[in-house]
Amino acid sequence: MSHNESGIIKLQSVGFLRKTMGDYFNRLKDAVDTGNKKIAWCTSVGPAELLYSMGFEVYFPENHGAMLGASKIADKYIPSAVALGYSPDICSYLTSDIGAFLQNETPLQKSGFESVPKPDILVYNTNQCREVLDWFSFYAKHFNVPVIGINTPLCINALTPNIIQNVAKQFEELIPELEKVSTQKFDIDKFRETIALSHDGCVLWREVLETARHKPSPINFFDSAIHMGPIVVMRGTTYATDYYKVLLAELKDRIKANISAVPNEKHRIYWDGMPLWYKLSDMAKLFAKLNTCIVASTYCNSWVFDDLDPASPFESSALAYCKLFIVRADEVKENVLEKLMTDFSIEGIIYHESKTCSRNSNNLYGLHTRLFNKTNIPFLEINGDLNDPRCYSEEQSIIAIETFVDQLGSRK
Numbered sequence: 001m002s003h004n005e006s007g008i009i010k011l012q013s014v015g016f017l018r019k020t021m022g023d024y025f026n027r028l029k030d031a032v033d034t035g036n037k038k039i040a041w042c043t044s045v046g047p048a049e050l051l052y053s054m055g056f057e058v059y060f061p062e063n064h065g066a067m068l069g070a071s072k073i074a075d076k077y078i079p080s081a082v083a084l085g086y087s088p089d090i091c092s093y094l095t096s097d098i099g100a101f102l103q104n105e106t107p108l109q110k111s112g113f114e115s116v117p118k119p120d121i122l123v124y125n126t127n128q129c130r131e132v133l134d135w136f137s138f139y140a141k142h143f144n145v146p147v148i149g150i151n152t153p154l155c156i157n158a159l160t161p162n163i164i165q166n167v168a169k170q171f172e173e174l175i176p177e178l179e180k181v182s183t184q185k186f187d188i189d190k191f192r193e194t195i196a197l198s199h200d201g202c203v204l205w206r207e208v209l210e211t212a213r214h215k216p217s218p219i220n221f222f223d224s225a226i227h228m229g230p231i232v233v234m235r236g237t238t239y240a241t242d243y244y245k246v247l248l249a250e251l252k253d254r255i256k257a258n259i260s261a262v263p264n265e266k267h268r269i270y271w272d273g274m275p276l277w278y279k280l281s282d283m284a285k286l287f288a289k290l291n292t293c294i295v296a297s298t299y300c301n302s303w304v305f306d307d308l309d310p311a312s313p314f315e316s317s318a319l320a321y322c323k324l325f326i327v328r329a330d331e332v333k334e335n336v337l338e339k340l341m342t343d344f345s346i347e348g349i350i351y352h353e354s355k356t357c358s359r360n361s362n363n364l365y366g367l368h369t370r371l372f373n374k375t376n377i378p379f380l381e382i383n384g385d386l387n388d389p390r391c392y393s394e395e396q397s398i399i400a401i402e403t404f405v406d407q408l409g410s411r412k
């Protein structure tokens with residue numbers, strides 16, 4: 001068992017995680033080097049199952065954006081995208097990713113890539129935001145390849161049959177172009193199989209997250225933000241299910257052995273919004289020092305597409321990807337959060353207001369005060385950003401977090 005200086009006992013599965021993610025990038029590299037498979041770029045909550053079922057290797061620019069953030073180099077690249085006309089106030093995944101591309105640099109060069117893998121097609125879903133369409137359109141134009149996708153209505157309250165049918169039809173309408181690019185015929189049985197695998201991967205991921213209901217929790221938000229990699233980029237494959245079986249078993253063992261993510265868990269907090277990728281390990285240490293575990297988060301919970309059903313692959317895809325937290329009306333979001341507060345025994349909420357991602361900042365339209373009025377669970381708002389460290393005032397935030405946790409102690 002390895003401890004770090006904060007007394008945190010590291011998850012053993014991290015070795016298998018590295019291998020699983022390494023193998024994923026090796027498969028992409030093989031496709032680049034040999035042309036054995038076509039490459040589709042996909043948004044993080046886009047139709048990955050359809051793409052895997054049609055034989056593509058699938059690359060996720062948002063995963064690349066997070067790599068730039070976690071490598072603490074995003075701010076080196078953002079100015080190049082700004083010089084091209086992208087505002088510094090829009091998605092810093094987009095600006096850092098396009099900026100890195102313009103500077104011909106990528107962390108993937110350490111894994112032998114010359115550049116990011118060239119797409120044969122780009123496929124989006126605007127369920128998360130419209131930015132992804134602008135982002136993908138830049139590359140479609142650059143590489144002169146098609147960009148196609150699903151335009152999902154925003155702020156969905158009731159998931160009406162009209163919405164589901166419309167989005168399901170949009171999933172189906174992607175097929176002719178995908179067949180043309182992949183030179184493979186669409187096979188409904190293969191699609192059903194991929195949907196079933198994605199469902200199983202999502203259920204395992206949900207079970208992983210749910211282990212944090214246990215007091216003390218064997219996992220925290222900072223672990224989950226790293227261990228979510230396979231469900232983001234490999235859902236619909238056995239690579240993801242194989243990984244989460246191992247992680248889940250380890251977490252169950254930790255519960256039995258009373259090993260917690262935060263060595264001396266005293267407080268349990270919910271994190272709303274994006275991670276600050278460039279501060280992930282500093283934050284993990286800060287909260288460990290404060291004996292506080294972030295036991296659940298909107299962000300990590302977003303990859304639970306357990307409505308996927310091989311019996312109705314298109315309708316269930318539409319349902320799963322429209323049910324997603326980020327695409328829902330505030331009323332629905334409030335109810336989801338309220339339930340999570342009870343399920344995970346939450347004492348406080350931190351809202352990370354991300355300067356460049358309003359879609360992932362849920363404190364902008366009064367949700368946080370309405371939820372407080374219902375639950376009496378105190379909250380703290382932190383200003384920062386997912387990738388751009390210039391938007392984050394660290395000293396001020398640390399003082400605010402320390403004070404907040406201190407006040408949680410006096411409420412007990």
Ligand code: SF4
Pocket residue numbers: 062091092093094128129130131132356357358359360386
């Ligand atoms: S949801 Fe936010 S962080 Fe993600 S791509 Fe859209 S704007 Fe960027």
